[in-house]
Amino acid sequence: MISYNEALDLIYNEIGKINLGTEEIDLTESLGRVIVEDVLADVDLPPFDNSAMDGYAIKYSGVRNRNIIGEISAGNYKEFTVGDNDAVGITTGSKIPEGADSVIPIEDVKVENNILLINDNAVFKRGINVRPKGSDLFKDNVTVCKYTKINPSVVATLASCGKEKVKVFEKLKAGILVTGDELIPITEIPSGDKIRASNNYGLQSAFQSINQEPIDYGFLNDDRNIIKEKVKSILSLDIDIFVTTGGVSVGKYDFMKEVFEEAGVTKIFWKVNIKPGMPFYFGVYETINKHILVFGLPGNPVSTLVNFYIFIEPVIRKLMKQRAKDIYTATLQNGIKKNDGKKHFSRGIIVSGIDGWEVTAHSSQSSGNYFELGNANCLIITDEEKQNPKKGDLVKCILI
């Protein structure tokens, strides 16, 4: 069975052929999206020499008493020529008048009869409290680099560059199809051996959480022909990713692998040496003008979401030119039972402690346990060769 790292590499091998579309969207709608162009400053930043403080603009010299010849506030520039004995009242951000080169803060002066008296203890040197034109960035330099993920600071920066519209990667369209004879709609009350179909909800919000576009095709019971027709029809639609859950194990009804093959999907691998989520399937569907990544996930809700976090999210980050998620090193607060050669992704809660990160693994690591999944904020990664990590061990975690 291939390892997690081998599986991830095999997926990465296939994504070069995917052509991500781009679109122009309103700046106000751009949060979380990835910009696909270098954005240049169209003016020097700041666009003019300006004051970093409220105070008085002067031409530097030893003179400590000066005539106040006027005042300038932000956006209300007035022409002055400031000589050795002059001072101009100035507010933060205002343009420095001709001749002046320094600003004495208001806290460091007294004013009497329109005469400025600079305090003896004022810090007083040429250029002080002046932000020179272009000192942040010159015109035509890059302010926001291509492939930056847009956060509020980037939005402010783009606004300051006049970008009412920004060019970003289109959202990936991810079709979701859930299968299983045991499934009933969430509006019904389970009886007998039925359970509610929750995977489409979990996966939908997982794609939403990374700013992609899920398309939910609901769930189907295990009728092979009906599922095959549905799979074929979904593959004919305009999607980039197709995720199914259920039917990839070795049971009699686990026919998704064959269904994919019959629908024209090329299998890249099936089964990975991990826990949970071992029966993970990956293939590609290619025609002349499309290239769909096909992920067949097991039906257990925990396996489904763990597979999303450890395979699908990293792949999408890579497609979107984002670096991998940070790995947190944390001190394990309890032992984890692990006596096989698989790579484990255990659910736990990580918190910031006095001496760094502390992580507590959930006591049940059952792949059917919704409750503990919903109360986890990280996956604890235990490598193949490592056995039974103990309390006090340093372990690797990724946030979920």
Added chain:
Amino acid sequence: MISYNEALDLIYNEIGKINLGTEEIDLTESLGRVIVEDVLADVDLPPFDNSAMDGYAIKYSGVRNRNIIGEISAGNYKEFTVGDNDAVGITTGSKIPEGADSVIPIEDVKVENNILLINDNAVFKRGINVRPKGSDLFKDNVTVCKYTKINPSVVATLASCGKEKVKVFEKLKAGILVTGDELIPITEIPSGDKIRASNNYGLQSAFQSINQEPIDYGFLNDDRNIIKEKVKSILSLDIDIFVTTGGVSVGKYDFMKEVFEEAGVTKIFWKVNIKPGMPFYFGVYETINKHILVFGLPGNPVSTLVNFYIFIEPVIRKLMKQRAKDIYTATLQNGIKKNDGKKHFSRGIIVSGIDGWEVTAHSSQSSGNYFELGNANCLIITDEEKQNPKKGDLVKCILI
């Protein structure tokens, strides 16, 4: 001047009077929202004893050769009574038949002529690979606690509990008004001493990023009467938070404090011993049926967003019953110039290094520097008494 911690406490004192509304929304729209009810399991989870593996359900005994009397797949339960010499084929998640108490995985058996042969080296004990009914959670126990922030795992858990609709806190409505004579629309090219009005864009997306509802009232130039009328009219609307930028410093045009007073806002404090963002104003507007938090931020774009992250976001987290943001301890990669008694929030880039977090402060910490703000992912916190943190020092950071 009050300290950062004192300022935060003074704000926290005022938020007890705010009555957060709640609303019922679709589960599929609930990502990032805060649930305001305990959600109970309406059935045992799992709802029936079920198999953790694909394999054969047996009644535990020493017998290693058994007659296969049928099979059960998930969602296709059939009645069997499993005796000592029987086995029933079973797939993962399927209900365990009457009499059976253990499941032998398919990997550990051979099948010949409908006879099951359990391998000699199979792990073979009573209860193995069975997930008992209610082992995750019993009916009427809490699956998702009140005030949980909804992530994809929580969505899946809520779906499994049949919650098509969830009750969450309403988004806080945050009015944003930007002021300054120097401001022009972002569609124009700055000339003279004008700059583009970027703060409303930055603040809008900052509120969006924490799932609240910004309402942008655009920008106004520094006409005191016009601003006063606008402030009054905004305070009469249905908002919870009112944020302005500009006009809170000590310059001639910094009249927002007076405008707030004239509009009926009670000042709680003005100016905090921090950098950047020192001239931060906080007040409350109270009438019989409303209680609006009023934040007057300085006009510098860096100060504005830093104030958002260090005051407004923590307050909203507290209102929404969320714990404070994690503090990251990181090794500083370069020195920070700091020789005053203020608490500093320097912009930097934090990355996960081999020996933990590493943070590099931007070389320019000018509060007008958009470029470095847009390229920061954290604020480095330097306490009041600490001077000039050096390369190699451990420093505290919060992610932005």
